[in-house]
Amino acid sequence: MGSIEQTYIDRTPLSAAMGPRALKVMPAGETRAAGYHSPYPLTLSHAKGHTLTDIDGNDYLDLSNNFTSLAHGHAYPPIVDAVSRVIGAGTAWPARNNTQIELAELICSRVASIDLVRFCNSGSEANMLALHVARTHTGRHKVLMAKFGYHGSHEVFEAGFFGNEGEKYWPHTIVAPWGDADAFEAVLAEQGDEIAAVFLEAAMGSSGLVGAPTEFFQRVIDATHRAGAVFVLDEVITLRMSEGGHQASLGITPDLTTMGKVIGGGYPVGAVGGRADLMNYLDPGRGKIFHSGTFNGNPVTTAAGIPSLGHLTADRIATMAAQAERLDTAMAASAAAVGLPYSSRRIGSLINVYFTPEAPPANLLRSDAAVMRSVHLAGMNHGLYFASRGLLVLSTVLTDADIDEAAERFASAFADAAREHA
Ligand SMILES: Cc1ncc(COP(=O)(O)O)c(C=O)c1O
Known part of the structure; x- marks a missing residue:
């Protein structure tokens, strides 16, 4: 040793x-x-x-x-204050709360592509939910993602993370090399009618902080739309890169954006945001997707998220x-x-x-x-x-x-x- x-x-x-x-x-x-x-x-x-x-x-x-x-580091005083205010008022309510509306307003006002937001409890959940929306919208099942891309702990996405596409347990995951727009276009041209969604991180985080130019994202977005699929940008890590998320720096407009981490100020959080017509599949009144979650948008997380994001x-x-x-x-x-x-x-x-x-x-x-x-x-x-x-x-x-x-x-x-x- x-x-x-x-x-x-x-x-x-x-x-x-x-x-x-x-x-x-x-x-x-x-x-x-x-x-x-x-x-x-x-x-x-x-x-x-x-x-x-x-x-x-x-x-x-x-x-x-x-x-x-x-x-903002640990025990950031504005977050401690916000959470302390909430904690004495009970922390698990069975209906809507003010702070979740305020955090959703903050996200919508900062990120141009987001009309509506749905909260959940982790970035992994957010990506699963975005996939659910895309599958409902398209009636298709497959996912195209970057090889070694990371979208959280779920077998559909882990297949791509480890590069194990198409194997017995992951028949729905297709991968293409990060940054290679030709490869993404080719997959979408050949199998586009089976693909529900294309997922990309705004910059690859877990696989080594690898960015890509706007042209790559735009070509993939265009090919995704030609195939009638949904483009999901994973900003779980990268939302901190600019007030409008990394998508603002890149100048791209995803259909759906998945978020987590900073929007919860250190508490468990995830969220999907995006175009109203897609997000409305989550409207219980319209009955397409039953998405629930005992702790979705809970008062502690959302109270912490407001200064976390707002002070960024x-x-x-x-x-x-x-x-x-x-x-x-x-x-x-x-x-x-x-x-x-x-x-x-x-x-x-x-x-x-x-x-x-x-x-x-x-x-x-x-x-x-x-x-x-x-x-x-x-x-x-x-x-x-x-x-x-x-x-x-x-x-x-x-x-x-x-x-x-x-x-x-x-x-x-x-x-x-x-x-x-x-
Ligand atoms: C890009 C990306 N997406 C999704 C996730 C999953 O988020 P969570 O760990 O909150 O489930 C992570 C976590 O590191 C991530 O880096």
């Missing part, structure tokens, strides 16, 4: 001790594949602002922000993007100083780092997995928390001084990793 891993183990004995207990009652002792990493994940105890604290009392500068769901202003979005550039530039310099290859992809407040001379194409397997693992564990040893796949997520509560502190900690982590992989 390398010294980085030994240091991690030495400083987290209470987290380690939680492992056997968790293993007895949960597969791998976990509830979430993305949070799992070896030798064992931390057990966290609390968080405030940009700081996460584990049960051993170690503090971490949080550059994960719960995989993009927190725009163009200025703050621009500041985070500038800070991401500052951090990325500093990391490139400190990697070079210790002879570690470094590349990255950056979109707005997000950075995905690689320890190869060039960032690879969208992919699940990384050739630099061993170095990435060392940097991840060494990062934690130096008080940094970020996703083990190298995704860094900024928040509005980070100052330039925090960014410089993060850069210094990365420099120490890179030095450790370079020693271990010399």
Whole structure:
């Protein structure tokens, strides 16, 4: 075992001790594949602002922000206030509430393509619901998505994520390479009459923060419409990229948009929004789709979502993007100083780092997995928390001084990793 891993183990004995207990009652002792990493994940105890604290009392500068769901760090006072106001008034009501209307108004006013919104409880649910709408509209079953695209935990979409299209359990999923408009057009020309919906992330998140130009999206949208199918843009991660979502930056108009994460301010959330004629399949009075959910639009989530989204202003979005550039530039310099290859992809407040001379194409397997693992564990040893796949997520509560502190900690982590992989 390398010294980085030994240091991690030495400083987290209470987290380690939680492992056997968790293993007895949960597969791998976990509830979430993305949070799992070896030798064992931390057990966290609390968080405030940009700081996460584990049960051993170690503090971490949080550059994960719960995989993009927190725009303003932890326990953001306006969210705490909004939730506190609601919590004493009862939190699970059997009928409509004010905050869900206000959050829906906010979403409709920010995102030009959205006439109507329906809330659910996760981004995965939002994509399942969008598919349901598309299937109802078209009377077709198949889904076309990007290979290695991620639209949440559901077998229809996981087939594409793992590239297992068309196999026995996923007969309805077709995949085409990300960014390849010709390939999407060809599938839609050949099998379009069986395809209910085309799903694309506005930028691939889980497969390495890979963007694509407007032309790619527009050609796919046009081909989708020629085939009579529905185009769904997954903005679960990317809604934070501009006030109007990443679709505003790209200048595209999806039929349906799926959302999650930031619109819930740290509480479980998902939503589908889009064109009124499609969204109206969800109108119970018209009887096409019975979509319910005990916690849909619940008062706590929607109260938290209003400041979370509302305070994500163009200025703050621009500041985070500038800070991401500052951090990325500093990391490139400190990697070079210790002879570690470094590349990255950056979109707005997000950075995905690689320890190869060039960032690879969208992919699940990384050739630099061993170095990435060392940097991840060494990062934690130096008080940094970020996703083990190298995704860094900024928040509005980070100052330039925090960014410089993060850069210094990365420099120490890179030095450790370079020693271990010399
Ligand atoms: C692009 C994208 N779509 C959907 C989801 C699923 O959202 P949730 O984890 O809330 O189910 C995620 C989660 O990371 C995501 O990144």
